[in-house]
Amino acid sequence: MVLVQDWMPPSRENWEFIVWIWQFFPLIALAQWIPAVNRIYQMGKTSSDSSFNIPGRIAWIVMELPGPLCLMYIMYTVPSSIGLHTLPWENKVMGAFYVMHYIYRAIISPLIAPSISPMGPHICLFAMLFQVCNSISIGGWLGGYGHTTAADWQNHEANYKAGGRMELGMMIFFLGFLANIFHDDELREIRRAAMRNQARREAEKSDDERPKTTKGVEKIYMVPRNGLFEYILYPHYLCEWIEWTGYWIMAGLGCVPARSFVINEIATMLPRAVQGKQWYIERFGKEKIAGRKAVIPGIL
Numbered sequence: 001m002v003l004v005q006d007w008m009p010p011s012r013e014n015w016e017f018i019v020w021i022w023q024f025f026p027l028i029a030l031a032q033w034i035p036a037v038n039r040i041y042q043m044g045k046t047s048s049d050s051s052f053n054i055p056g057r058i059a060w061i062v063m064e065l066p067g068p069l070c071l072m073y074i075m076y077t078v079p080s081s082i083g084l085h086t087l088p089w090e091n092k093v094m095g096a097f098y099v100m101h102y103i104y105r106a107i108i109s110p111l112i113a114p115s116i117s118p119m120g121p122h123i124c125l126f127a128m129l130f131q132v133c134n135s136i137s138i139g140g141w142l143g144g145y146g147h148t149t150a151a152d153w154q155n156h157e158a159n160y161k162a163g164g165r166m167e168l169g170m171m172i173f174f175l176g177f178l179a180n181i182f183h184d185d186e187l188r189e190i191r192r193a194a195m196r197n198q199a200r201r202e203a204e205k206s207d208d209e210r211p212k213t214t215k216g217v218e219k220i221y222m223v224p225r226n227g228l229f230e231y232i233l234y235p236h237y238l239c240e241w242i243e244w245t246g247y248w249i250m251a252g253l254g255c256v257p258a259r260s261f262v263i264n265e266i267a268t269m270l271p272r273a274v275q276g277k278q279w280y281i282e283r284f285g286k287e288k289i290a291g292r293k294a295v296i297p298g299i300l
């Protein structure tokens with residue numbers, strides 16, 4: 001079923017255009033370094049009270065879910081439109097890894113988070129656009145506009161280097177994925193602990209002293225300490241970059257869509273991490289943050 005003629009699923013020509021233009025996303029992301037733009041970046045720690053805000057949990061589901069949905073749709077429809085009967089297993093595995101990541105990011109993570117700050121609708125829309133462009137770029141490549149045979153995957157060379165690249169990429173992908181979840185969970189644990197403390201304090205009060213409604217744990221922040229948080233304040237970002245670098249290695253370094261994904265993620269998340277470090281210093285003081293970088297241990 002065609003959703004938008006020549007665009008969803010994309011024709012080869014339109015897919016090539018998206019892949020080409022998607023490489024220039026870092027130029028747009030540069031704007032995030034401008035303080036005035038940063039002030040309207042209302043998300044997480046930098047969100048403000050506004051009646052236009054979307055509740056955090058809903059915003060994350062709505063903005064991230066188009067990614068895997070578009071990718072699955074494109075991988076399902078493109079092959080038959082170009083006369084392919086089946087795709088190599090590598091295409092399917094890479095498609096499945098992409099969907100697996102977004103089941104976590106778009107569904108599990110928002111649902112298990114004790115609280116997520118509300119978000120400006122423009123941020124949600126921007127992230128949704130990112131998801132659609134990225135999934136067209138990667139989905140088209142996996143759906144038949146990239147490698148379509150086992151020989152393509154081996155770079156038409158039958159040597160151990162071509163064979164081992166996929167396995168190496170998979171290991172790096174999983175290392176990054178699991179470490180990203182671990183560090184996300186360290187942040188969730190701060191609020192879970194706050195919830196437990198609140199519940200304990202309330203249980204200790206008499207019936208008269210006990211408030212009618214519970215306070216909640218929105219916007220409770222502490223300095224995280226475990227894992228790589230000891231060295232950097234945004235290890236979950238670094239681990240996500242490692243994860244998608246593994247994905248790029250799986251696809252082969254010449255795969256422009258996988259390369260753009262890594263570069264575009266870094267371009268949009270790096271300014272958040274650097275500005276986030278400043279936020280931690282202002283909130284907790286230089287001494288408490290001393291010795292920690294923003295996102296790359298010992299460097300940045």
Ligand SMILES: NC(=O)c1ccc[n+]([C@@H]2O[C@H](COP(=O)([O-])OP(=O)(O)OC[C@H]3O[C@@H](n4cnc5c(N)ncnc54)[C@H](OP(=O)(O)O)[C@@H]3O)[C@@H](O)[C@H]2O)c1
Pocket residue numbers: 043044045056113115116117180184187188190191218219220221222223224236237240265268269272
């Ligand atoms: N942001 C992006 O552009 C982006 C892009 C691609 C992927 N991701 C991935 O999405 C995940 C979440 O990203 P994010 O930008 O939302 O990360 P984040 O700003 O670090 O926030 C993650 C979650 O932890 C809470 N939190 C953050 N710092 C905390 C602290 N010091 N103490 C207690 N709770 C804290 C946040 O609550 P509040 O919401 O209330 O602040 C939020 O629920 C990460 O794994 C990241 O790799 C993010």
